[in-house]
Amino acid sequence: MTATISTTDYLLDQAKRRLTPSFNNFPGMGIVERKLLNTDFPQKPMAEPPPGSDLKPVIGDAGLPILGHMIEMFRGGPDYLLHVYRKYGPLYYADSPALPAVAALGPDAAQAVYSNRNKDFSQQGWVPVIGPFFHRGLMLLDFEEHMFHRRIMQEAFVRTRLVGYQEQVDKVVSQVIANDWVVNDGRFLMYPAMKELTLDIASMVFMGHEPGSDKELVTKVNQAFTTTTRAGNAIIRKPVRPFTWWRGMQARKLLEDYFEERVKERRGKDGSDLLTVLCHTEDEDGNKFSDEDIVNHMIFLMMAAHDTSTSTATTMIYHLAKHPEWQERCREESDRLGDGPADIESLEKLESLDLVMNESIRLVTPVQWAMRQTVRDTELLGYYLPKGTNVIAYPGMNHRLEEFYPDPMKFDPLRFTEPRNEHKQHRYAFSPFGGGAHKCIGMTFGQLEVKTILHRLLRKYRLELPRPDYTTEWDYGGMPVPKDGMHIVLRPLH
Numbered sequence: 001m002t003a004t005i006s007t008t009d010y011l012l013d014q015a016k017r018r019l020t021p022s023f024n025n026f027p028g029m030g031i032v033e034r035k036l037l038n039t040d041f042p043q044k045p046m047a048e049p050p051p052g053s054d055l056k057p058v059i060g061d062a063g064l065p066i067l068g069h070m071i072e073m074f075r076g077g078p079d080y081l082l083h084v085y086r087k088y089g090p091l092y093y094a095d096s097p098a099l100p101a102v103a104a105l106g107p108d109a110a111q112a113v114y115s116n117r118n119k120d121f122s123q124q125g126w127v128p129v130i131g132p133f134f135h136r137g138l139m140l141l142d143f144e145e146h147m148f149h150r151r152i153m154q155e156a157f158v159r160t161r162l163v164g165y166q167e168q169v170d171k172v173v174s175q176v177i178a179n180d181w182v183v184n185d186g187r188f189l190m191y192p193a194m195k196e197l198t199l200d201i202a203s204m205v206f207m208g209h210e211p212g213s214d215k216e217l218v219t220k221v222n223q224a225f226t227t228t229t230r231a232g233n234a235i236i237r238k239p240v241r242p243f244t245w246w247r248g249m250q251a252r253k254l255l256e257d258y259f260e261e262r263v264k265e266r267r268g269k270d271g272s273d274l275l276t277v278l279c280h281t282e283d284e285d286g287n288k289f290s291d292e293d294i295v296n297h298m299i300f301l302m303m304a305a306h307d308t309s310t311s312t313a314t315t316m317i318y319h320l321a322k323h324p325e326w327q328e329r330c331r332e333e334s335d336r337l338g339d340g341p342a343d344i345e346s347l348e349k350l351e352s353l354d355l356v357m358n359e360s361i362r363l364v365t366p367v368q369w370a371m372r373q374t375v376r377d378t379e380l381l382g383y384y385l386p387k388g389t390n391v392i393a394y395p396g397m398n399h400r401l402e403e404f405y406p407d408p409m410k411f412d413p414l415r416f417t418e419p420r421n422e423h424k425q426h427r428y429a430f431s432p433f434g435g436g437a438h439k440c441i442g443m444t445f446g447q448l449e450v451k452t453i454l455h456r457l458l459r460k461y462r463l464e465l466p467r468p469d470y471t472t473e474w475d476y477g478g479m480p481v482p483k484d485g486m487h488i489v490l491r492p493l494h
Helices: 007-017 020-024 029-037 070-076 078-088 107-115 123-130 143-157 159-179 190-207 215-231 244-266 274-280 291-322 324-337 351-363 443-460
Strands: 059-061 091-094 101-104 370-374 378-380 383-385 390-393 461-464 489-492
Touching: 029 070, 070 078, 078 091, 101 107, 107 370, 107 378, 107 390, 123 370, 123 390, 143 159, 143 274, 143 291, 159 190, 159 443, 190 215, 190 274, 190 291, 190 443, 215 244, 215 291, 244 274, 244 291, 274 291, 291 324, 291 351, 291 443, 291 461, 324 351, 324 443, 351 443, 443 461
Parallel strands: 059 091, 101 390
Antiparallel strands: 091 101, 370 390, 378 383, 461 489
């Protein structure tokens, strides 16, 4: 996909990505969505609590036959969940044929799930969705095994390593936005262009591929990553050719073969890319990753790194184009840095970009939910959850609660400054990177990457909407995606 992709081609690509946008974007779907929101489906308890336990049953419904509540969820995302929260309270059971689960809504529920004090909730909730494609990635490991792997991997994300990664990020960003992006054109689509850029960054930083080198191989590998990410959203969740799930399994095999070869190459060599670092990294007791471990972690990290950064950077650009006063404020800070190296110390001075980033990921949270599964009969906020229950916390919804964020849909980065600090009113009022033992290990790297992209863009271009009344809508079928690809005009400053 190129930076100059047309909206029609983008929509076709999204239709391939998963089936949902094909019906989500049909004319009249808004009317269908509103009707469904006003429909009271027959309710039932998920499971009766043990006698004498004083626990309440979780109540819910099945929604439409086959589809469940997919239409409301994929179109409305956090707004639909806010509707459920206001109507039914913090726990609600969605008896979906694809994935029956309890929605754990509000910051109190998020705190109980993330902190997981009694180890009642396992990461196996992710397995039905992405397990076959990101097998034994860090996010899918539990308890002691997770901590063992995390301790080793943490060594790859210490500040001394980040300094080296950051040099490479800046190199790729500077090259791509100067040479590959189309200027003065309202047809330019920011989302697919950003997705290519973050994949180029991941290829360089994680695998050591210089931009433009090994073009055919890198393209093949990057397409396989895109395919595996899409597969988690498949409607037909069986490996039946030629459907999305089957294509995801084929792509996973290609990635395994690729990384197995790369690990053999890197075991005895020096290098600053993440793959080489993981081949040599050990914890304080001398434990190292096996070849199989590295393959699994690389496949997961590549997915996690580029998708979240794409979403965050794209949303920030949209809001800066929509709010030129904030764009100028951020540009003034970037201009003070100038065109020198965008190292960690320099990026830390871009405080306005931090505020814009926080407000952007509050409004459009890249990872909208956190999936868990109960390992034993337990309770959550006084509700009974039997063993094997899928539980989903929704930080994306919590970020829109007016109890914490007055006028929650207004873009207002000053929420995150003294004396307001609206995000600090509850420990989990703002949790875009998760929480507890599974808090995002690459959080600092991702923030540096996004700030580098925005810094270089603001030094080179003025960001404009194609027309004053332009707005973009989001598809929430997976990680939030702009339905139209997001039109942004890049106006050269010099």
